[in-house]
Amino acid sequence: MSPHPAPADVPAEATPERASRRALVTAAVGGAGAAAVLPAVAPDRAEAASYRPRRHRGTPLLGAADRHLVTRFSYGLTPGLTRAVRGAGGGRRWFERQLQAGQTDAATRALASWWPSLHYSPQKLWQRNIDEVEGGWEVMADYQRWLLLRRITTTRPVHELMTEFWMNHLNVPVHADAVFGYRFDYDRVVRARALGRFSELLKAAITHPAMGMYLSNAVSTKHHPNENLGRELLELHTVGRGNHYDEDDVKSSARILTGYRVDMWRTWEARYRPEDHWTGPVKVMGFEHRNADPDGRRVAEAYLDYLAHHPRTAQRIARKLAVKFVRDDPPQALVDTLARTYLRHDTAIVPVLRALVASRAFKASAGDKVRDPVEDLVATYRALGVRVTRPTRPVENPAAVAILWQSDSIGAVPHDWPRPDGAPIDNDSWSSPARLLASMDVHFTMSGRWWPNKGIAYREPVDWLPAPAVRFDVLVDHLCQQLLGRRSTSALLKACCQAARVGPATRIDREHGVVKWEFPRVLSTILDSPAHLTR
């Protein structure tokens, strides 16, 4: 980074910053203790006048309600997404289209060929692993990169978000022991059912080899049924903790699931083995079955169907959706409505999402959710309008590779929460000072185009100027529209003035210090604002 010459065109005494400071110091001397806080009111009002946002006449923005809906159900508002929503006839119509199955997602299709190993069979991946051609963990890291780039580029964000939501709910950490051969297929299976019925999703996920290997069901036997998956299925995936089941239910749950085996470390063949299925009567809460057939798949499916339709499962799924998409403490009335909708529609998710966005609680929740580290990173790529290119071998740490290290630096990477309960989705968990400092580091580094600096095309500072010469306050308004999809505020204008050390009326052109030196500070100020760190 180059040194920053102090801008010459700001008369020091005239900046509102200094004026307000003087006012405060004077008042603080006169008062004592807590009274020192009071005079802040007056300067605030004075400053609001000094930092009145100016309007840049850009392309049309979304209204507040649509902006809220689209921000919450996408990975970040961009000028392109704004155009798409307006083209669809507004937020609700756009949302309805997003819910339809069979929509193509051309933007992400190109990514399919970036990492060929993702499409290899478990046997081939294992062979490459033991031949030390490519470690399984490397394939999984590429899978995480594929996910990050999908989220950045997708034109079907609702489907992508729901895929993420369910994979977190039915968590199989990508770096869990042995799962790498089947983990990409697990993604495919969840993705195909992400906007379908929970009962179908649950059956596919719980009996999938990746889940079986992660929670020990793939090696469970009738002699000693392994309780790992049988317990978490009840506690985490469906009805949740409480007094409604006991340790005998857990044992039955584990017995029902025996038979879904994977020949781990040898052929990796995944197959149902009746000789490993525990037979005999089973009972889990209200579910009872004679379970006499050595092929226990029918009883397992009936059991999973029972769990998916259980009112406690409905409550838990409804609450989790409301916490993810409405607020951390959703009204019980909303949860009840969503749970009823879920049961009435035979566990179909789309009607639940429709009811959610139609609710008063949703409409009143704009900006109430904190972006988690991954959401923040993806939204930052989108806001800055960077273009990531296919990684090529000799290039070290191109953006398509480095993006995973960036995500890790903020404190989370896609689907690697190391426990079966999935990564937290509440605000408190992702509001540690650590996370904020790390987020601001990524914002600043990318605003300066410092890193990643290969395999990525950034906009140059001069590309952000809406005209050859423009007042600073107009520039800030333009940037807020581009980065946040909304107009500037007094606070954002003031913060940008402080960061760039210029006044609102300063005339900015390509030769100005703001463009030549201070632009990273201006961009990162906007990315560090509450508006960018929430959704």
Add this chain to the structure above:
Amino acid sequence: MTTTPLPARTAEAAPCCDEFARLSRRGLLTGGAALGATAVVGSAVITAATASAASAAAGKADSVLVVLSLRGAADGLSLVVPYSDPAYYRARPRIAIPKSTLLATDGTFGLHPELRPLLPLWTSGELAAVHATGLPAPNRSHFAAMEAIEDADPGSERRQGWLNRLVGQIPGSSPLQGFNLGGGVVPTSLFGPNPVMAAGDVDGVRFAGDDEWDEGGRLRSLHTLWDGQRGALGTAMRSAFDSVSDFEPVKATADNRTARSYPNSELGRALSQVARIVRGDVGVGVVTVDQGAWDMHTDVGTLEWGAMRRNAADLAASIAAFFTDLGSQRSKVTLVAFSEFGRRVAENDSWGLDHGYGNVMLLAGAGVKGGRYYGTMRPLEDGLDSDVAVTTDYRSVLSEVVTTRLGASRASVFPGFQPEDVGVMSSL
């Protein structure tokens, strides 16, 4: 447990400008609130908070408690083996640890051979084990058990972890700040009204852009955006504003990961960071470290292969390196390692162990009457469902540690709990 949120902070007047911020920061310092810290290094989470106002004001903590949570439920019967009980060998025909290989045997118990790096601490009387500890009632859910153990105030609706109560109840303690090195989430044990602070790693405790070319505009601008912001993010930003500069002494310490031969593991990395925080001597009193790969439903393995061998070696080498690395601060530090519950007595068909009940606690460092085993183990049974019966409530052990080392009132840390005498700590 579904979340491990950062504690909400007590409301304080939002600084309205940089002068006020400096004033308030100075006020906090003279008032005695120095730093606490939380760190996340990969899957290992470190959390810390200051001990007491008095020691913090002097820039010193007289005692540091390090709580190491072995997440996923470590198998205490492999770490500290009840080798005199034949039922142990009957129940584990393939994975039992042979008696001849055990260390520090006393006729009843012996240490896993991979714990050899800990022998010097054992021999010098700085390491002890308390067996058959646990919750007062069995609970085989990881998440329920962790919550119970970390909140440790049964029946209370209030969400406040025992460590949060601890830092809040030490006499003279003022509102605390904390640190989160790594950006992950803070454990339930520290959740509560007392504030904590956090960062990516020790060296990451800084505001990007607050650099030599900046002339203060960067922080002024962030104050403009965030002062007065409500909610979890606003609170976190205030903690960051108030704490970053105070953390400088820790950043000035050397990273001894290589010099002290820490294992190249999550735990090794985490404990090397904890050592820096302690050596920085900025008044940190309580540190928690979460380490999470002990849920061995499969492949506990033997002395030749498997997860237990690997984890035990990592645990021992990390703790040994940590105590060496502490240098002159070593005499302050007490480490307690334990899990949310234990595992079954009998092995399963996958060379693994399902969830059980009673477990072992390890204590090392200052104040520990080490070189011996504590606790009573009832004779084991070898049925599929047999558990280690709990004979010592884990809170009795923790009570002894917090009262002797940190001078805390156990009634406030573990409300309503009547501890039994374990005798593992020497009184101050």
